[in-house]
Amino acid sequence: MKGFIxxxxxxxxxxxxxxxxxAQCVDNGNYWVESWTSCSVSANPNAxxxxxxxxxxxFDEPQAISTTHIWNANRVGESGKGAKNVLVDxxxxxxxxxxxxxxSFAWPQGTELNNYEGFEGPDLxxxxxxxxxxxxxxxxxxxxxxxxxxxxxxxxxxxxxxxQIDVCGNCNGPGMQTYYEDADNDGLGNPDSMIESxxxxxxxxxxxxxxxxxxxxxxxxxxxxLTDNDCTGCHNGPSGAAGLDLASYSGISAGGNRCGxxxxxxxxxxxxxxxxxxDGCSGTMSFPSMNERVGGALDENELQIIQNxxxxxxxxxxxxxxGSPDTDGDGICDASxxxxxxxxxxxxxxxxxxxxxxxxxxxxxxxxxxxxxxxDSDFDGVCDxxxxxxxxxxxxxxxxxxxxxxxxxxxxxNDCDMDNVLVSQGDLNDYDFCISSQGSSLVPACACADxxxxxxxxxxxxxxxxxxxxxxxxxxxxxxxAVGNKDYLxxxxxxxxxxxxxxxxxxxxDPEGRIQFEVNDLGIYKFINPNPELMDYEPQIICFPTFxxxxxxxxxxxxxxxxxxxxxxxxEYCPCSESDPRKELNACACPxxxxxxxxxxxxxxxxxxxxxxxxxxxxxxxxxIAGADSLILTYAHQPENxxxxxx
Numbered sequence: 001m002k003g004f005i006x007x008x009x010x011x012x013x014x015x016x017x018x019x020x021x022x023a024q025c026v027d028n029g030n031y032w033v034e035s036w037t038s039c040s041v042s043a044n045p046n047a048x049x050x051x052x053x054x055x056x057x058x059f060d061e062p063q064a065i066s067t068t069h070i071w072n073a074n075r076v077g078e079s080g081k082g083a084k085n086v087l088v089d090x091x092x093x094x095x096x097x098x099x100x101x102x103x104s105f106a107w108p109q110g111t112e113l114n115n116y117e118g119f120e121g122p123d124l125x126x127x128x129x130x131x132x133x134x135x136x137x138x139x140x141x142x143x144x145x146x147x148x149x150x151x152x153x154x155x156x157x158x159x160x161x162x163x164q165i166d167v168c169g170n171c172n173g174p175g176m177q178t179y180y181e182d183a184d185n186d187g188l189g190n191p192d193s194m195i196e197s198x199x200x201x202x203x204x205x206x207x208x209x210x211x212x213x214x215x216x217x218x219x220x221x222x223x224x225x226l227t228d229n230d231c232t233g234c235h236n237g238p239s240g241a242a243g244l245d246l247a248s249y250s251g252i253s254a255g256g257n258r259c260g261x262x263x264x265x266x267x268x269x270x271x272x273x274x275x276x277x278x279d280g281c282s283g284t285m286s287f288p289s290m291n292e293r294v295g296g297a298l299d300e301n302e303l304q305i306i307q308n309x310x311x312x313x314x315x316x317x318x319x320x321x322x323g324s325p326d327t328d329g330d331g332i333c334d335a336s337x338x339x340x341x342x343x344x345x346x347x348x349x350x351x352x353x354x355x356x357x358x359x360x361x362x363x364x365x366x367x368x369x370x371x372x373x374x375x376d377s378d379f380d381g382v383c384d385x386x387x388x389x390x391x392x393x394x395x396x397x398x399x400x401x402x403x404x405x406x407x408x409x410x411x412x413x414n415d416c417d418m419d420n421v422l423v424s425q426g427d428l429n430d431y432d433f434c435i436s437s438q439g440s441s442l443v444p445a446c447a448c449a450d451x452x453x454x455x456x457x458x459x460x461x462x463x464x465x466x467x468x469x470x471x472x473x474x475x476x477x478x479x480x481x482a483v484g485n486k487d488y489l490x491x492x493x494x495x496x497x498x499x500x501x502x503x504x505x506x507x508x509x510d511p512e513g514r515i516q517f518e519v520n521d522l523g524i525y526k527f528i529n530p531n532p533e534l535m536d537y538e539p540q541i542i543c544f545p546t547f548x549x550x551x552x553x554x555x556x557x558x559x560x561x562x563x564x565x566x567x568x569x570x571x572e573y574c575p576c577s578e579s580d581p582r583k584e585l586n587a588c589a590c591p592x593x594x595x596x597x598x599x600x601x602x603x604x605x606x607x608x609x610x611x612x613x614x615x616x617x618x619x620x621x622x623x624x625i626a627g628a629d630s631l632i633l634t635y636a637h638q639p640e641n642x643x644x645x646x647x
């Protein structure tokens with residue numbers, strides 16, 4: 001057995017984990033009838049160890065390992081194979097290795113006794129969480145070629161943090177918490193005064209339930225008490241019992257028909273609630289107290305809150321006691337004023353935010369004039385009222401191409417140059433057909449826009465099609481015969497760049513005729529007769545772009561119904577480029593300084609005046625070449641595809 005990897009899944013509940021060679025790990029006898037043994041070397045997981053005998057323990061998740069315990073081979077008669085000098089490496093990330101100790105560890109030989117207890121291995125605490133432990137064996141006790149071990153044990157720290165330690169030093173803790181100031185020390189926090197901290201600072205609490213941290217009481221608290229105890233059941237408006245309205249601050253301030261403004265003085269209100277046949281205000285009230293009429297709803301604590309409110313001036317706003325400053329004079333003191341620069345009553349009213357691309361502008365609770373975005377039909381960032389082309393995402397100023405208005409942005413689905421490369425696909429210039437996500441396009445219309453040439457395909461083979469050769473070359477009005485069921489034409493084209501269009505001139509037998517083009521055995525373009533009014537093989541043009549660079553093979557067949565005829569094809573190419581099948585001619589290789597060389601007469605048989613074939617053409621012809629006659633000329637070495645022209 002060569003180097004060995006053992007994967008272990010640890011349960012955190014186990015303080016001691018024992019990797020076992022057999023099933024006796026739970027007792028300390030450790031007298032093994034089996035043990036791990038390897039007698040050949042292999043590539044060590046730690047490359048610097050070379051080819052060695054090794055043992056790798058790999059945990060599913062990094063573990064906080066502290067002490068280790070080792071039982072060397074102690075099988076009877078085999079303790080000599082036990083490891084002797086051992087290098088120990090650990091990895092915390094599963095990739096990089098760190099050596100434990102400065103040199104190898106010397107393991108003592110096993111006793112071969114049934115009470116063998118092994119020995120303490122290295123302490124790994126300082127390495128933190130460990131993913132892998134690698135043992136590299138340098139030799140054994142008897143200096144033979146095999147290595148054997150009995151048992152390995154690792155102590156796991158159950159108190160280590162197996163999650164994330166937050167900024168407050170807590171394992172899997174929530175991090176800093178928000179605490180709210182409690183200036184009046186009532187146990188309730190001010191939602192407008194907060195701080196983030198690991199521990200609650202002095203004078204702060206964890207809730208934000210105090211809208212009035214002055215210690216005073218406002219109408220909102222009293223309103224809740226009266227409503228919650230059904231005091232507003234009878235006194236709920238100007239027509240309430242005794243003309244008393246307890247459902248609003250203005251109503252309770254008016255005091256009703258009996259007490260008037262005296263209701264919120266002294267203990268009048270609390271007495272009316274608490275005392276039957278109360279004698280006050282305009283005389284004796286000959287009926288049970290308010291609290292009796294609502295079933296004793298208000299408790300002593302609630303009554304005390306009401307009395308404290310009256311004692312403090314029966315404030316509408318607890319932050320605005322008498323004399324509080326009101327800088328903008330809107331009747332709301334500065335401490336509670338949402339909009340200190342103008343009347344809070346304007347919140348929710350219409351305004352003008354000065355932006356033509358917003359509608360329904362209103363004053364918000366943040367005292368800002370904001371509106372909703374106006375319609376933007378083409379989703380280009382410029383609203384319709386400011387967009388000169390409101391339905392064209394490629395422009396907002398009416399002219400396709402930059403610059404555009406500052407708010408305009410290119411929609412992810414834009415393909416303004418119609419090069420089949422969307423903005424989301426990384427088109428480097430969505431206004432230039434010749435620039436894609438890769439840069440400048442090499443298709444002929446872009447690479448050599450002023451001098452590209454047009455050529456046709458070459459018939460490679462066909463099946464079942466008469467006059468198939470008419471499909472070759474540029475369309476000339478002569479069509480192949482019909483391509484019917486199971487028939488096909490196969491044309492080849494030289495090197496073309498991705499995106500170059502190949503256009504076929506075809507004719508369909510009927511309005512619903514169909515055709516397919518299989519390109520390079522990689523994909524198929526399928527077309528239904530694009531112009532159904534053209535039938536009886538009337539010619540029309542169908543184009544498709546190439547999707548791989550290089551030579552093209554196109555197989556043409558009919559699709560399901562009808563029949564088709566083919567009158568050639570066209571594609572654009574740049575002269576003297578890879579797309580030019582004769583790109584290695586002198587005219588391309590050295591267009592400015594090429595020279596003409598002549599053939600040299602070598603020998604002939606049966607040809608009169610054969611020497612006249614020597615050199616450049618001079619009008620002097622050889623005699624006739626017929627029958628078994630022959631004439632041999634030689635030429636200097638020429639690259640592939642160079643032309644030899646003979647007059």
